């Protein structure tokens with residue numbers, strides 16, 4: 001297991017990591033998400049030992065990640081790290097040998113991964129002659145060529161075409177199936193949702209949500225209601241005695257939740273001390289209710305609810321989500 005415990009890192013007055021803790025189990029794909037500047041790259045660099053933490057530990061199978069252990073990691077840095085003027089094939093063989101493989105293994109692994117990643121035909125070309133997407137494939141090959149037992153990939157999907165995304169996804173799944181912990185960062189939340197066994201959402205250097213996609217979606221489950229005929233003021237008036245504050249449905253107007261003329265579509269957080277059926281009955285007293293059901297949010301909705309960016313932190317923080325920010329009829 002990879003264990004990150006209480007990592008702190010400060011750059012001048014900026015606290016990039018603030019007691020960051022999480023773990024990645026063997027054979028697990030861990031999706032690491034957060035806004036720009038949240039601290040993902042800093043955390044991954046510290047895990048890989050290319051940057052030192054101010055405090056905190058990174059352990060793998062119970063032991064500190066030392067130099068020898070780091071040779072068994074496949075790392076894809078965000079800034080990428082290939083030699084532009086070196087040929088793809090020789091470069092991969094060289095990197096494999098740096099990680100301790102013998103010549104024959106380095107050669108056959110290079111052949112295997114360049115075939116797998118669709119870049120075998122570019123083996124004799126200098127890296128700089130390749131398109132950015134193909135350089136990205138070489139970068140992934142560089143992270144895999146020494147048969148690593150742990151993968152740390154910083155935005156491995158950025159800039160890839162859909163075919164390469166599929167190949168990359170498959171490679172990550174296969175690697176995890178061998179028992180390797182796999183951690184990758186990405187801003188493509190649909191991909192993270194599809195691929196990850198567990199997800200960690202980092203905000204301002206701290207892990208603010210962590211769990212399987214199902215667990216995270218369950219904790220964020222909201223009640224969705226579509227009421228017809230009643231005005232928004234009337235709905236608000238009916239819900240207030242329950243201590244419920246309605247919010248705009250974030251999916252309203254999309255193909256998942258098309259707006260219907262004369263209806264009010266809203267969501268609210270269920271309360272443990274309130275019976276949903278009482279709420280439904282109260283709403284039905286002021287007009288017909290077309291829909292009333294729990295809805296599990298997508299990862300992107302959860303993400304928007306939990307992340308905080310420096311711009312979001314004025315002296316007075318705005319309410320999490322208000323209702324009727326959009327103007328609608330009735």
Ligand SMILES: Nc1ncnc2c1ncn2[C@@H]1O[C@H](COP(=O)(O)OP(=O)(O)OP(=O)(O)O)[C@@H](O)[C@H]1O
Pocket residue numbers: 011014016034035036037038039040041042043078
């Ligand atoms: N070497 C450095 N010197 C000063 N500040 C840094 C340095 N590296 C990172 N930072 C700052 O630390 C914070 C975290 O940056 P980091 O690159 O880890 O974020 P990230 O989550 O990877 O963002 P992105 O999604 O944009 O790649 C940012 O505010 C960044 O400006």
